[in-house]
Amino acid sequence: MDDGQGKRAVFLDRDGTVNVEVHYLSQPEQLELLPTVSETIARLNALGIEVVVVTNQAGVARGYFPEHRLHAIHDRLQQLLADEGARVTGIYYCPHHPSAGLGRYKTVCECRKPLPGMLQQAAREHDIDCSRSLMIGDRDSDLQAGAAAGCTTALVRTGYGQETSATLKLDQVRGLGVFTTVEDAVKAWLALDQNKVLPSDSSLAEE
Ligand SMILES: [Mg+2]
Ligand SMILES: [Zn+2]
Structure with a gap:
């Protein structure tokens, strides 16, 4: 199936x-971008690599905030990125919880990480080849979802990443490594790819 024609993400x-x-997080005003994220996304945009956000938002199921609030939060996220010249192709969220949900949100779904549903949906909708793509997160469930979709994965130490790194088994989640920032993770992943460039192409990679 993977003939190398799908896009990288x-x-x-x-x-x-x-x-x-x-x-x-339940209000747009609480959003604060982590250092290097917008620059890294802008660099990926320039390289023609899709950038997709995939987020569990069980706060909706738990009744902490309404689902429409997520749209306001994600509009603000896109705006903060746009202010820095960066853009994400899509923001996919799971509003469900298997046991602690209200009404229709209390359900065993296929989108809640560690399941790969959101990544697979994004891949279908944007012609992404997961086997040539990277998933970055701060929790085990992020990397498990990425690995289940066929991606390479990377842990960042931000958020819950430091705690996660203590017990993480990188070899079980197609893990590339543990990195201080998203920028470091992306650099390592791009370098991995450059190492596969044939020697005869090395002059092209210099410029
Ligand atoms: Mg997280
Ligand atoms: Zn879900």
């Missing part, structure tokens, strides 16, 4: 990876 968890973790 970097999937990003939201809270603790793109923006500062504040425990059930």
